[in-house]
Every structure is written in C-alpha cells, then in structure tokens.
Amino acid sequence: MVLGTIVIVRAGGESSAAAAGRSEAQMLTLLHEPLACVEVLGRSVLQHAVERFRAAGVGAISVLIEQAPWLPTQVGCFPPTVDVQIVSDVDLAVAAALKVYAENGIEHVFVVQPNAHIEADLIGMFQFHRETRQPATRAFDREGALDLWMVNAAAAQTVSAEFLLPSLAPPSPSFYPVKEYVRRLSHPRHLRRLVEDSLRGLCQMRPSGREIRPGVWIDQGAQIHKRARLVAPAYVGCNSRILEDTLITRFSNIERNCYIDYGTVIEDSSILANSHVGIWLDVCHSVVQGNRLFNLGRDTMLEISDPSVIRRNGHAARESKMLSSTLFAPWASAVDFSASGVTRVDKKEHSPAQSAG
Amino acid sequence: MRNSGPVVVMQLPQQLNHLAVGLFMNELQPLLEADRPRIVLDCSQIAHLDSAGVEMLLQCTEEVMKRDGDLKLADLSPYASVILELMRVDRLFEVFETAQQAVQSFHAVPAHSIPQSEAWYSPAYGALGDLEAAS
Structure with missing residues (x-):
C-alpha cells in the first residue's frame, strides 16, 4: 500500500484562512454543522470524498474530525477500513498521521478538507505531483485554490503540517489545475446548487x-x-x-x-x-x-x-x-x-x- | 393525437375554455382510465386558457396520479405559461420545451441496475495503486 488519504473536518467547516475572511454575521447564518457534513441526496460531501478515494484504490484513509459540540452523524457510517478519529488539534493530528503513513511506507498522501465537492482526476493529480517533484501539490480551479493536496509523507515531516494552511504555505508549491466539476460549500445556497447539479446529472454525485x-x-x-x-x-x-x-x-x-x-x-x-x-x-x-x-x-x-x-x-x-x-x-x-x-x-x-x- | 409508444401526446386546442374542455375531455377520458397513463399535453397552440382549462389540467393530474401514471406539459405557449405561473399551478407539472423531450423523459433509463450498496463512484480514472505499482 503506497498511497494514503487524510480527510480533515474542522469544527468551523472551512480552513482557518477562509474562516478568518468571514464576518460574524455570515458565520451565524450557517447551519448547525459544517456543510460538508450535511447530508444531501442521502450522503454528505464528506462521505462522497471518502468514497471517491476508496473507488480510486486508495487503501489507507484517515478521517480527522475536530472536536466540537456536534459530531457528524456519518461517523459510524464509514467502512471499517477507514480510520476515524476525533481530535482536539487538527494540525497536530495531520502531522501525526503523516508520520504514521511515512513510517508504514506510504509515500504519497492526499490531504483533503471537504469544504467543496471536488471531482478531480485523482490519477492525473498524482502523475502531475510526481512529475513536478515538489513536496506538495495543491489543486486549484478557475475560482482559486482548493483544499485538496497531494504531499510526500516523508517530506511533510520536515515542514510539519503547517504547509496545509494557505497562510503558511511553502513559497512555491506546485498547483494542479482541476478541470472537472467543483462545487464549493460555504453557504447554504451552495448545497442547493449541488443538489440541482446532481439531479440534472451535471456531476458524478448520484x-x-x-x-x-x-x-x-x-x-x-x-x-x-x-x-x-x-x-x-x-x-x-x-x-x-x-x-x-x-x-x-x-x-x-x-x-x-x-x-x-x-x-x-x-x-x-x-x-x-x-x-x-x-x-x-x-x-x-x-x-x-x-x-x-x-x-x-x-x-x-x-x-x-x-x-x-x-x-x-x-x-x-x-x-x-x-x-x-x-x-x-x-x-x-x-x-x-x-x-x-x-x-x-x-x-x-x-x-x-x-x-x- | 399521436402515439409515441406507451406515451400519449395530445395537442391542446387553441381555446381552452369551458366549451373546449368538454370536447377535449371526451377524447382524453379513455386514456386517463388506462393503467398507468402516461400523457404529454402539447400546449404550444394555447392562445386562451381560463379557469376551466386549468381545472381540467388539475383533474387530469389527479386522475393519472390515482392510476400511478403521470402527465407532463410540453412547449408551453407564452400565454399558457403566464397563466399557469400566475395561478401557481406550474410547479405541479414537469414542463418540457418540446413534446419529444417530454416523451423521452418517460423513457429515461432508471438507475435500478446500479447496486447502491456498493461504491457509487466507479474508478473512472483507474486505480491509483495500480499506477503506482506499474511505475
């Protein structure tokens, strides 16, 4: 097994940088739990993210959920092969997970925060990452950077997990362009758009x-x-x-x-x-x-x-x-x-x- | 009236008022009483639609629902479109741009055959592990 995935679920539902850009009023309008954990059409975006990696053949999948008053209802719904952890410090947990992966011979790890439904070509991203020979590759689309990374587990140890935060990103990470369907989830209206797109058959989500x-x-x-x-x-x-x-x-x-x-x-x-x-x-x-x-x-x-x-x-x-x-x-x-x-x-x-x- | 397999397409008259409704219903009634009626009403010719016409549409819907069928509207004329929207009954119907599209919607292949208990994403891009192993 040479590939792994770490799925991060933050209590606020979005990366620190994105959350910092929101006004308090906007945050109050959000629903009870991160939109990624809200079920739409029977499954949450979190579940879809995990399932996409499983379908792509990624064997080792860790889901790290930041401790919060709510807990995603889908925690018990993952297959036994998926390692689900409730953690108090996500960044530390990511670093620890990368370390474990590296120790177990897993060289390349996808790191994803499911605050968007991303149907990226994972194999294309993996090939791109290997060709660029950078320690980290980040996905982006027409609207900007996405919270989908591919990192070298061993190299990530030296720079810690901080590179996952945009503000602390290394000066020249490689960027992988995602041409497939992406729907960001930062507002309830995005859930509606995702539902519409799915029912119209515009994305792979069924x-x-x-x-x-x-x-x-x-x-x-x-x-x-x-x-x-x-x-x-x-x-x-x-x-x-x-x-x-x-x-x-x-x-x-x-x-x-x-x-x-x-x-x-x-x-x-x-x-x-x-x-x-x-x-x-x-x-x-x-x-x-x-x-x-x-x-x-x-x-x-x-x-x-x-x-x-x-x-x-x-x-x-x-x-x-x-x-x-x-x-x-x-x-x-x-x-x-x-x-x-x-x-x-x-x-x-x-x-x-x-x-x- | 023309048949498209099990789906029946009917052209609504230009004037859909009390008088026209009676005549039209005489023609439509046997179809409504069939098992699982599947009907498309072509509304392209409608130039006048009154409450009797709208009531007829609702009655037809009720009848097809009783028999587990469905009724769809196609090619709504601007007049009919405005009236249905005004009376807030447009949302009761599936509306299509053409009768052909409406007929095809009845024939869309349901996803029954796809096992839902298994992974719902096919490995469209191949397995990453395979690539890694090959390299």
Whole structure:
C-alpha cells in the first residue's frame, strides 16, 4: 500500500484562512454543522470524498474530525477500513498521521478538507505531483485554490503540517489545475446548487436509493402518501414521511428522517435530515434544518420557535406509530402503487393543486 | 393525437375554455382510465386558457396520479405559461420545451441496475495503486 488519504473536518467547516475572511454575521447564518457534513441526496460531501478515494484504490484513509459540540452523524457510517478519529488539534493530528503513513511506507498522501465537492482526476493529480517533484501539490480551479493536496509523507515531516494552511504555505508549491466539476460549500445556497447539479446529472454525485421513475429518487424506508405529488426531479431520503396532498417539486430534496405534513408544498428547497415541516406551508427557495429556515431569495436565516411550523423531527418513530400504516405506500410498494394494496382512506377530497394554491 | 409508444401526446386546442374542455375531455377520458397513463399535453397552440382549462389540467393530474401514471406539459405557449405561473399551478407539472423531450423523459433509463450498496463512484480514472505499482 503506497498511497494514503487524510480527510480533515474542522469544527468551523472551512480552513482557518477562509474562516478568518468571514464576518460574524455570515458565520451565524450557517447551519448547525459544517456543510460538508450535511447530508444531501442521502450522503454528505464528506462521505462522497471518502468514497471517491476508496473507488480510486486508495487503501489507507484517515478521517480527522475536530472536536466540537456536534459530531457528524456519518461517523459510524464509514467502512471499517477507514480510520476515524476525533481530535482536539487538527494540525497536530495531520502531522501525526503523516508520520504514521511515512513510517508504514506510504509515500504519497492526499490531504483533503471537504469544504467543496471536488471531482478531480485523482490519477492525473498524482502523475502531475510526481512529475513536478515538489513536496506538495495543491489543486486549484478557475475560482482559486482548493483544499485538496497531494504531499510526500516523508517530506511533510520536515515542514510539519503547517504547509496545509494557505497562510503558511511553502513559497512555491506546485498547483494542479482541476478541470472537472467543483462545487464549493460555504453557504447554504451552495448545497442547493449541488443538489440541482446532481439531479440534472451535471456531476458524478448520484442520489442514494432508487430511481422509481425518471428523476424521482426514493431511499430506503421512505413513505409517500398516495395523494402526495412528486414532480421530477426530486429526492426523498431514508425513513422520511410525505403526507397527503403534499407537493415536492423543482429539484427539492427531503433528506433522512423528515416529516412533511399534510398539504405542504416544498419547492426548490432542501429539507435537511431530521426536520419536521408542519401542515399547509409553502416552502420555496429555502434550506430547512430543524427549526432553522434559510431563505435563499432573501439571504436570511430564521429560527422559528413555534414547533408546529418547523422543528427538529425527534419524534419520527412515535409519530410513525400513531399514524395508520394503511395511509402510506411503503417504499417497496412506491415503485408500484397499483400493487401495494394501499387503499384511499381520505374522507375529504383535496387535489394537490388545491393544496398548492 | 399521436402515439409515441406507451406515451400519449395530445395537442391542446387553441381555446381552452369551458366549451373546449368538454370536447377535449371526451377524447382524453379513455386514456386517463388506462393503467398507468402516461400523457404529454402539447400546449404550444394555447392562445386562451381560463379557469376551466386549468381545472381540467388539475383533474387530469389527479386522475393519472390515482392510476400511478403521470402527465407532463410540453412547449408551453407564452400565454399558457403566464397563466399557469400566475395561478401557481406550474410547479405541479414537469414542463418540457418540446413534446419529444417530454416523451423521452418517460423513457429515461432508471438507475435500478446500479447496486447502491456498493461504491457509487466507479474508478473512472483507474486505480491509483495500480499506477503506482506499474511505475
């Protein structure tokens, strides 16, 4: 094994230099956890980054997560071959990991901070790095430098991990141009763009679950009422429940364990994992996480205290039991409603259009 | 009316008012009652669309949904586009620039065959380890 990868997840979600450039107000508008750890279309950018390296044949992968009040929900989701560590000082941990790699004969190490979804040609970058004979190569695209490096593990020992910080970068690192798809993640709107691009097929990132009909993706355990309408492209994540007369439309994604209540319209919006959206709402151009709603049109974040409007969906299981299972077409049956045996139990006639209006 | 395999493409009349809706529905009704109806309504000719026309579109949607089918709109005329947007019902439909695109969207290959439990990135650029070993 001669190649390794270190994936860094900082508590702030971005490199120190980038974070220093942000105003406090901008930082407050960010969601609960780094955007790289937020699941979109079933998996986080962090998971995608790890999976890309695995698919490329990189055997040794370390994920270093800076200690923070939050912990990425995906910590337990990595394969056993991926070494996941919660660390207090990321820079020290990177240096230690590089040392371990060097001692184990791993010469070249990718270092990545997944504050962008990067679909770089990894083999091209590796070849470029070897040809330039520099201790470190950094990727960049048209918008500037990216937090994707390839370093010589042994050489990195002499300069410590500080070269990973832009302010302390060596005077002449080589720069590898990335021509493939890159989506930086520093604002909730970038999540929406990533979702759109994925659903349009503009990047390699694919929604998890199954495409039950063209453009409509449903993940395991999702339950969608027969009278709910999903207009492609759309995604409904694991164990989410979409109630009667709801409308999910225009590149909207409902992530894991969400609950979209009766008659609500979700248009051009992302409902992030574990969110409950109340009845008869019209959610447009927004990102919702728990009781926070970020409206992209107005660039405003609202924290809504009324739990009947939006809230964290901590009671999904209990609500699940309260509702009769006959109301829903389970995921397996969602592929073929006609065979699901789901009967209409609605007593009041409402078309989805009336709900939307 | 023209058939494109299992997808039916229908041209909506120029005047989609109360009178025209009745005539059009007579033609459309048998298709709506089919199993999994897949219908594309070509809206290019619409020069007048009133509430009866919009209600017909919603009714058709409801009917195809009941039967696990789908209804898509294609080539919306500017007039129809504005009316649907004004009434906020445009978001209920998948709208395509041409009827052909709408038909093709029904035929898009679903990704059923791709095993989702495995790596979802194919090693498109080859394995780095292989390159390293070869060198």
